[in-house]
Amino acid sequence: METKRYTKETVSQAAKRIQAGELIAFPTETVYGLGADATNAEAVSHVYQAKGRPSDNPLIVHLSTKEQLNQFVAEVPERAIKLIETFWPGPLTMIFEIIPGSLPSVVTGGLKTAAFRMPDHELALALITEAGVPLVGPSANTSGKPSPTTADHVLHDLAGKVTGVLDGGATTVGLESTVLDLSVPEPVILRPGQIVAAEIEAVIGKLGQANALPTDQQPKAPGMKYQHYSPNARVLMMPVGERDWSEAILKLQTEGVRVAILASEEIISMNQLASVGSFALSEGDNIADASRLLFAGLRQLDESSNEIDTILVQTYPEEGLGLAYMNRLKKAADNQYI
Missing domain, CATH: 3.40.50.11030 (Threonylcarbamoyl-AMP synthase, C-terminal domain)
Known part of the structure; x- marks a missing residue:
């Protein structure tokens, strides 16, 4: 297929392709994500195919409003509300136990939890809002390769494999979001990012210590199990x-x-x-x-x-x-x- 480059002026066209179950890469402040309707299991399965990504690696659900979280999480804990008020929109992903059946298992990797964030990027928020659905958004690259920070990086890896890329220029952070597990009694950071432990602890108190993931255990967040970010050299x-x-x-x-x-x-x-x-x-x-x-x-x-x-x-x-x-x-x- 031909992979089309969309712009700020054509966000609505890109959103219609999302609604049709197709894949649109989109910019965030961290890296470019590969967007698909998070409630459409078939569309999400195409994300794994396009990236060559292991299917037991769960995906992050991207929201455009804080209220959208209530569709998937029965009770948002007080500590999460404080973090949302402080860091959303922004590069903080939080893991919650979800309402059974609220998301396809292809999004959660079959787990009872899911990861959510609200990106701090005008075009990402516009795309989600126009599409009217939350988006999965793993990095828009061939799985295992360096994450894309420009639309050209996306096209290098995925041209012909996805419908389009929404071009928002170079990303401003360049590393994926911090992932914080709030589904456990003592919250732990599963993936470090721009928002560091000290900033989180200033809001909700002391964090727990994450343990290394056993090789036979399924990851709760991206970037925990498989080799990542490797060029050919x-x-x-x-x-x-x-x-x-x-x-x-x-x-x-x-x-x-x-x-x-x-x-x-x-x-x-x-x-x-x-x-x-x-x-x-x-x-x-x-x-x-x-x-x-x-x-x-x-x-x-x-x-x-x-x-x-x-x-x-x-x-x-x-x-x-x-x-x-x-x-x-x-x-x-x-x-x-x-």
Whole structure:
């Protein structure tokens, strides 16, 4: 099929395709999502097919109003109401026990829970409102590859597989939302994101500690079980605080490895690297810029040259937003350091 590019002026046309059970990728503040009517099991099944995504990996339901949550959750707890008032619309996903039968099992992965969020993006909210239904919205990419942060990234992966993409320009956050499990007595973060634990605890008190997911257990949220964010080239991480990359580059080159680097402008210029290519994450050690550009950098380096064997990537301390950045980078690198 031909994949059409929709714009702000043609949101209503894109919404009609959603109503017809088709797939429309849409921008959020985090990454682009692959939208389908969350109440239409057949439409949602096509999302898994288009992405090549494992069917036991549950999907996040995207809402355009806070009131829509009441269609699926019998009683929204007080702590959730406080979080909604503080962080919605925004990059916080919350998991609740749902009303039995209120969502197809293909959305929940057969679980009694589901994840919900209200994106902070004008076009996403307009699309959901115009369609008149909540949307599932997993990242609009081939499963396992770096998440898309522009409409062009979506088209690179899914052109011909989906009806269209609503083009809202580059995303502003660049990493997927924080996922908070509120279906348990002591809330826990299952996936870190821009909204960090300290901000959540300031609203509802101390959070619990999430345990690693056993290999035979079904995940309650995206990004918990399967390999994610990996380009075709191998990704290696440079240890935190390492400033002289020259020795590492030279070692790889003597082994016949063609290296590109993903790091700050300062690191790129300081080391005068003889690499195949480079992509600047930020002017200085700016974790917000690095997070916003991580996926775009992995994609650009991977696609810019077939001469690249390995992408060497700057790491950050695992605190605050650095926790979310490193969560994605470790998955992209399969936990491999130089």
